[in-house]
Amino acid sequence: MKNKKFSQKLWAGFTTLILLAMLMSACGNAPEAKTYTIGVVNYLDILQPIYDGFKAGLADLGYVEGENITFIYNGAVAPERSAIEAEIQSLIDQDVDMIYAMGTLPALVAKDLVAGTDMPVLFAPVIDPVGEGVVESIAQPGGNVTGVQNANFSPKGLEWLLKIVPETEIVYVFYHPEDEVSLTVAQPLPDTAKSLGIELVLTTINSVEDALPIVQNLPAGASILIIPTPTLESLAPVKELAVERNIPIGSYEQPADGTLFSYAVDWPSQGRQAARMADQILKGAKPADLPVETADPFFTVNLPIAQKYGIVISDQILNQADTIIR
């Protein structure tokens, strides 16, 4: 009996050690088996493509949802600070490995809430993160926050509007007075218009409904340039009305739905760009050491809309388009 027990122990020890040795040998090449949790906070439904790009980018980098990565995403919350704070605090309480803040306000709130902790925050998109106080600088963000910024390409959008619709005499731009994004984006436009020799009207609206009467009464020769205004849910009625009234309308936001063109960041691409940074953070890189990257602008031409306007867009312009909607 004693000998049997000894043999059993011997075999057990032998098997254990063999397995241990195999495990040790396997550990050298296998990816870390840790499962990461990313808390996502969004406050605009239209930013969903960025989140999709973000997830696709992580998938390309080997993260499989449900296996080694988990996303806590409750959809877009109300675009109010309190709602965003509650959402981010909930994520902090769940001790996520990283917070992905979609937009300037979530990024700012997340920065404030994680201050004093080592919880990293990745943002995308944010326009002028230095100016908004999200990071200290582009090269050395400092703190726990970094991400992918959107440079303000609104002047270039205005230029493209004028190139596609050179008959434009006056350009209308709608913005929300309390919307930091729209204020930031609209800021350089007056000077640009001046230098381009065009009249620009910055019109304050508090809702889409406020814009519709204005569009309804725009004079001939007027064009509209849409800029991102997260506070407003959607400007689709404005775009539809503009097309209906044959008032050319361009956009400095993605996508080019209902507009002649859009000149803005490609959100899925930006999401992938953010995913690459997220991968570095999850692997131990400190946000403070990861410079803020900049998303590239994409020029999209919407030929069906152009046809509705009866506008023929030159080949020279089409050649410069990154995407042509036919």
Place this chain on the structure above:
Amino acid sequence: MRKSLQTRLTVYFIALVLIPLLIVGAIGTWQTYNSEVPQALESQGEIAKRVAEQVKNFIEGRETELRSLTEINDFSNATRDEQSVLLSNLFSNQTVYEELILTNGQGRELIFLSRLKVVTPEEFDNRTGSEEFDKPKETEATYFSPVSFNEVTGEPYMVVSVPLLDLRSGRLDYVLIAKFRFKSVWDLMGQADLTGGGVVYMTDSNGFVVAHANPSFVLKRAQITPPSENSFATGLSGASSALAVEQLAFEDQTFYILAEQPASEALSLALNNITLTIITTLVAIVVAGFLGALAARQITTPIAELATTAQLISEGDLTRTTHVSNQDEIGALATAFNRMTSQLRDLIGSLELRVTERTKALSSVAEVGIAASTILETDELLQQVVDLTKERFNLYHAHIYLLNEAGDTLVLASGAGAAGRQMVAEGRSIPLDREQSLVARAARERKGVTVNDVTQAPDFLPNPLLPNTRSELAAPMVVGGSLIGVFDVQSDTVGRFTDADIAVQTTLSSQIAVAVQNANQYEETRAALSQSEKLFNASDRLSQATNLQELIKFIVESLDIRAIDRAILGSLAYNDKDELDGMTIVANWSQSAELPSSPVGTHYPKEMLSSLSMFTSAEPLFFSDVLNDEHVDDATRAIAQKVNYRSVAALPIYIGSRRDAIVLLEGQQPHNFTQAETRLLTSLSPQFAAILENRRQFERAQEQAKREAMLNLITQKIQSATSIEAAMKITARELGHALGMKPTAVSLDSSALAGEVMKNKENA
């Protein structure tokens, strides 16, 4: 704590496997390392070279592109709009350009195309004074600017300026300035065919990273000092890496393409070798440990069982045996161990039996010894000893021989049973020098001897009284180094006696010897006491004798020798020369009137005495049988026949130094005078002499007193005389009466009165 043999064997086994394994592993790893290092550096060098070529082609391609645009399309002669279209087409087709600027020969901006900002003609500037205009103007060659970084995006960019010269005059017509983003170069870094874990990146002359697959390194302005040659050094990641460098030069600008691969990847084969060695070592440890433990177990288990069994045996459990069934040396050991245990068990059992037997024997010895010590009569003692010995030791026979006084013969003193008594009665004895006798040999050699099969002894003499004797043991009885006898025991079993038995019987014989000696001493003491009592009583009787007749009578009675039936006391007379002159019987004694002794007054002349040794001997003489004693002279023998006596003791009595008298004791029957008797008689001699002398002196004193009384009486009678005559008569009468003389004449002479008196006396 005791290190177990199993652990040690396992460790040795593991060491035996590991040492060569580690040596081979180390050598293999070293060789692999030595071959991998140049391979890794060469591999990285090729990557760096390949990427450098791509970067070179890319940047030079931009220059070529710009030159082709201006040279192929007769750019200098084209209208401004045509130039604008040409540039716009290039701008549209090559997104790498962030800005395309055309200046005239004086540096004035003519066309400004930008992807990120809006520049109106009113904002056109003059580039004179900037390197991108001045350098190509001066050198008429393409200018490459250092890498700069965009203030908003932080991304690097480079400016390439191409001078457009009039072919005929060589005049500078235009300068085409192209600002292109390095993002496209980043893509080249990302697209490079890299080996595991490797990266390739580009730095400017100051070591700032300007292109990297990971934009973070560029954006954060990471910096590294490019090595002078391919080597292992700390790479951009901070880890030791195989670092290869390739230099690129565009006019004044120098760049470095660095291919970097972590040493852990570059030397993966060597590391894998190490890992493999470690794994193999671990597996070897496990396997060797397993096999070692198994082997050690196979070795130590039976040993442990043996040890356990030995422990139990050492604690007294001799019934334990091992159950090792190995068919090897250990199995042989176990078998031998079990055999040894069995033998040990038998031995101890035998020892116990022997101890029991020995104890029993010693108990018997003690019992016999105690019995012997309590018996003071020698014959009874010896008989008791042999009977007890035979019984207690379960022997066939036992008997004791005692050495005679002469010390030359062993006389059978006691024997067990009827046979023994019969042999004693037969007066059996063995001369000490008999060679064939076991008893004699034991006595001679003073040690116990055995014959364990008497039938095989050639000189064995069968005893009809002891027909079943098969083995015999004889032990000497020695006390104080003196042999007093031999204790002989016999068994009817062959091989009955061992060395232990010899020791036991020798011990017993010694005790018997001591007991015999004690008994003898006791008897001697008792005899001495009896002797002393006899002597005392004799002395007392002698002192009470009132005359010589009583004296001689008391002597005989004190001696109490039945054989003595007559006695005489002869007074020796000496002449003037002090020579023996004769002997007169002064006292006699006889047991009966039928056998009278020589009468008192019988005188023996010296002639007669001189021929009789018993009268002339200065020493006491004792003859047991005068008639048959060769030492007795014929005269004495003749007298003995005449007066009919055969035993005689002659005791000279000395007064002073002179033999004064002789006491002669005679017996009609022969009698062996014992030592006690001779000693007693001899001891009485001085006392007898003293009594005799006292008697004589007493008699002389009585005589003297009687004379003096007579003299006093005569004197008184003489003094009572009233006259001299009367006095004279009285004197004569009294003296004559006193002296027994008749008649007595007395004369008175005054001068010679005294002398006359004396003369009368002498005459009387």
